[in-house]
Amino acid sequence: MRVIFTGGGTGGHIYPIMAIIERLKEREICTNDEILFVGTQKGLESKIVPAAGVNFKTIKIQGFNRKHPLKNFETIELFLKATKRAREILTEFKPDVVLGTGGYVSGAMVYEAAKMHIPTMIHESNSVVGLANKFLGHYVDKICYTFDDAAKQFSEKKKLVKTGNPRSQQVLGLNNTPIDLKKEWGLSNTMPTVLVFGGSRGALAINRIMLQSLMELKKKPYQIIWATGTYYFDAVQKKLANIDIGKNIKILPYIKNMPALLPEMTCVVARSGATSIAEFTALGVPAILIPSPNVTHNHQMKNAMDLEKAGAALVLPEDDLNPNNFVSSIDHILLDEKYATEMKKASKALGVPDASDEVIKVLQEISR
Numbered sequence: 001m002r003v004i005f006t007g008g009g010t011g012g013h014i015y016p017i018m019a020i021i022e023r024l025k026e027r028e029i030c031t032n033d034e035i036l037f038v039g040t041q042k043g044l045e046s047k048i049v050p051a052a053g054v055n056f057k058t059i060k061i062q063g064f065n066r067k068h069p070l071k072n073f074e075t076i077e078l079f080l081k082a083t084k085r086a087r088e089i090l091t092e093f094k095p096d097v098v099l100g101t102g103g104y105v106s107g108a109m110v111y112e113a114a115k116m117h118i119p120t121m122i123h124e125s126n127s128v129v130g131l132a133n134k135f136l137g138h139y140v141d142k143i144c145y146t147f148d149d150a151a152k153q154f155s156e157k158k159k160l161v162k163t164g165n166p167r168s169q170q171v172l173g174l175n176n177t178p179i180d181l182k183k184e185w186g187l188s189n190t191m192p193t194v195l196v197f198g199g200s201r202g203a204l205a206i207n208r209i210m211l212q213s214l215m216e217l218k219k220k221p222y223q224i225i226w227a228t229g230t231y232y233f234d235a236v237q238k239k240l241a242n243i244d245i246g247k248n249i250k251i252l253p254y255i256k257n258m259p260a261l262l263p264e265m266t267c268v269v270a271r272s273g274a275t276s277i278a279e280f281t282a283l284g285v286p287a288i289l290i291p292s293p294n295v296t297h298n299h300q301m302k303n304a305m306d307l308e309k310a311g312a313a314l315v316l317p318e319d320d321l322n323p324n325n326f327v328s329s330i331d332h333i334l335l336d337e338k339y340a341t342e343m344k345k346a347s348k349a350l351g352v353p354d355a356s357d358e359v360i361k362v363l364q365e366i367s368r
Helices: 011-026 045-051 069-093 104-115 131-136 166-173 181-185 204-217 233-239 258-264 274-283 296-309 323-334 337-350 355-366
Strands: 003-006 035-039 056-058 097-100 120-124 142-145 160-162 193-197 223-227 249-252 267-270 287-289 313-315
Touching: 003 011, 003 069, 003 104, 011 035, 011 045, 011 166, 011 274, 011 355, 035 045, 035 069, 035 104, 045 056, 069 104, 097 104, 097 131, 097 355, 104 120, 104 131, 120 131, 120 355, 142 355, 166 274, 166 355, 193 204, 193 258, 193 323, 204 233, 204 323, 233 249, 258 274, 267 274, 267 323, 274 296, 274 337, 287 296, 287 323, 296 313, 313 323, 323 337
Parallel strands: 003 035, 003 097, 035 056, 097 120, 120 142, 142 160, 193 223, 193 267, 223 249, 267 287, 287 313
Antiparallel strands: none
């Protein structure tokens, strides 16, 4: 089976594809030569995809500019050129099926494939459907989704298939040796532990609230692993140079093997991107979510609210964040074992352990 995957811009569009590709190879459904990822040169995918050894081609395209409408003439011109480039790639590669996950590049690629009568499908990993996927929903053969609220935003109900996020299955399939907290960082292996992080670069709001709450947190009968992100680590270290933060708090720039650490955590404090949520729910880790307000259609807040509604998370909007509600939320989970266990069950119930296989099943059904 020859497959073109397309999506770009954010990890939420890229990581589900990488999980599906890995599973297709594991099951020997596709060889590397039968897989192509089409993205943009400027997006995150231009680094992640080639580094994983996956065949990669690019299309030049940009999104609509709401602040400067006149620039949208250039956007329309680029889209028309992008569809021409998409047709060239499709004609050359001859895919049996095309799958898009979002982003403008996905819009051009999947739309052109549908026009050429090549079987097409999309996967939506967020609660709020992106512009490209909303547009493509009218043209594709199947629509895979993760959150129930996303399904309500598509009018083509017969095309819908709930698969979950493929990253869930990928995380569960990783044969990670549990991290020894004592050996690694001098922490206890038995004490309740919260992991606080804001992604590889870090999140300013999360780091700020941690700095404001440290003096209170160092008194607690639990321990904290705080990954500041590589961008903020030096500044945080400088601020705390002459401050005693106690022995129960470990500050790191970044955690390389997050899936190995997550099962050891009582709780996580994080943003609520689709990939993070897929990991938390796959492993059944309770979460305190601080959604990023700087995302399209505020989709991280919607993702977070869906988890809170299910009993798997507590949500703290960035605008309402203060040391009192931050520390008390952590206390609520780490100092109440019964509540933490209930949250863990609720989180695990949301995870889809065979999400990649479910998407692959749809790929095989519609492929020509």
